[in-house]
Amino acid sequence: xxxxxVALVGAGWVVRNIWAPLLVQHxxxxxxxxxxxxxxxxxxxxxxxGPRWHRCMSDQALQGCNLALICSPNVHHVQQALRAMDQGxxxxxxxxxxxSSEEAEQLIQRSRETGADLLVSAAAAHRSxxxxxxxxxxxxxxxxxxxxxxxxxxxxxxxxxGSWFTQARQALAGSGADLGWHLLEVAxxxxxxxxxxxxxxxxxxxxxxxxxxxxxxxxxxxxGQIGIVEVESQSFSCxxxxxxxxxxxxxxxxxxxxxxxxRITLYGSAGELCLRTTFGFSQNRIxxxxxxxxxxxxxxxxxxxxxxxxxxxxxxxxxxxxxLGTCPQSRELEYRKLRSLASAMSSLYPHLTPSCGARSGD
Numbered sequence: 001x002x003x004x005x006v007a008l009v010g011a012g013w014v015v016r017n018i019w020a021p022l023l024v025q026h027x028x029x030x031x032x033x034x035x036x037x038x039x040x041x042x043x044x045x046x047x048x049x050g051p052r053w054h055r056c057m058s059d060q061a062l063q064g065c066n067l068a069l070i071c072s073p074n075v076h077h078v079q080q081a082l083r084a085m086d087q088g089x090x091x092x093x094x095x096x097x098x099x100s101s102e103e104a105e106q107l108i109q110r111s112r113e114t115g116a117d118l119l120v121s122a123a124a125a126h127r128s129x130x131x132x133x134x135x136x137x138x139x140x141x142x143x144x145x146x147x148x149x150x151x152x153x154x155x156x157x158x159x160x161x162g163s164w165f166t167q168a169r170q171a172l173a174g175s176g177a178d179l180g181w182h183l184l185e186v187a188x189x190x191x192x193x194x195x196x197x198x199x200x201x202x203x204x205x206x207x208x209x210x211x212x213x214x215x216x217x218x219x220x221x222x223x224g225q226i227g228i229v230e231v232e233s234q235s236f237s238c239x240x241x242x243x244x245x246x247x248x249x250x251x252x253x254x255x256x257x258x259x260x261x262x263r264i265t266l267y268g269s270a271g272e273l274c275l276r277t278t279f280g281f282s283q284n285r286i287x288x289x290x291x292x293x294x295x296x297x298x299x300x301x302x303x304x305x306x307x308x309x310x311x312x313x314x315x316x317x318x319x320x321x322x323x324l325g326t327c328p329q330s331r332e333l334e335y336r337k338l339r340s341l342a343s344a345m346s347s348l349y350p351h352l353t354p355s356c357g358a359r360s361g362d
Contacts, residue, residue, distance in 0.1 A: 104342035142268030162227020174231030271295030
């Protein structure tokens with residue numbers, strides 16, 4: 001096992017509150033922080049020794065590191081991952097890793113050429129309730145799967161209105177790529193990562209007042225401020241996987257329902273399996289998550305282990321860091337996962353070709 005020496009590319013809320021503390025728990029050393037924001041250099045006062053701060057990615061910024069965690073604005077993900085692998089670093093890419101199949105092939109090819117591991121962050125598939133659902137599916141609880149419904153709809157949950165998350169040139173896409181990536185990660189995992197071949201989509205532009213509906217648990221701006229939301233706040237789609245199975249998806253950063261809720265329903269030849277919970281960190285969540293199997297008119301609740309919100313991220317890191325650079329089988333699975341997710345993004349956002357936007361490494 002290598003000792004991870006990490007370059008954090010991006011120092012936003014998720015990095016400061018989730019990834020950095022968990023990396024330290026897994027005995028990683030954070031060597032470098034790469035972020036243009038002026039406060040990024042002081043974002044981790046408890047770390048000793050303190051990391052270097054760099055405003056942009058460079059050879060100097062990556063010096064002494066063997067792992068890059070890329071959590072920068074979406075538009076930079078691909079070029080920054082390519083550059084890090086060129087410097088010999090393994091890479092963990094936050095969602096959405098990329099938004100086209102062409103970009104996925106670029107990343108995979110560079111990983112093969114350099115020998116660097118390319119990991120797509122996949123916390124949702126490491127949730128205890130999702131693992132219980134997938135285990136029931138593997139045991140034949142629903143038979144052959146015909147359709148999967150996935151939805152994640154928030155009452156008030158726009159991420160940092162006015163920031164890069166909601167700017168079209170930086171985020172490229174909205175709730176469908178943000179919340180939808182997590183949902184597709186679970187749905188495509190349940191189907192063993194097929195390619196998506198077709199899609200019908202309705203991406204709903206944000207209304208003028210939706211900048212008020214920020215994600216309050218992030219606590220990173222004045223609740224009275226209204227930021228412009230240039231990307232879609234809601235998305236509705238139907239995707240067809242190779243083999244014919246449908247994935248129907250609904251996402252919303254802001255909507256009319258009372259609670260922030262994630263729902264995943266598998267419809268099969270032998271039964272239906274429904275997970276009702278809340279992904280993420282919202283406090284306005286489903287208080288009693290449930291996993292219910294329905295077969296022949298009978299409902300049977302399935303048990304899963306209760307866990308804290310950080311547990312899936314902890315499990316993801318724990319299972320991946322120990323195998324960095326040592327497991328070719330895991331590398332091939334990551335490639336298949338990335339191809340599957342990228343094909344979904346390509347179908348959802350066919351206008352976002354690799355030439356769209358300024359995908360620079362800075």
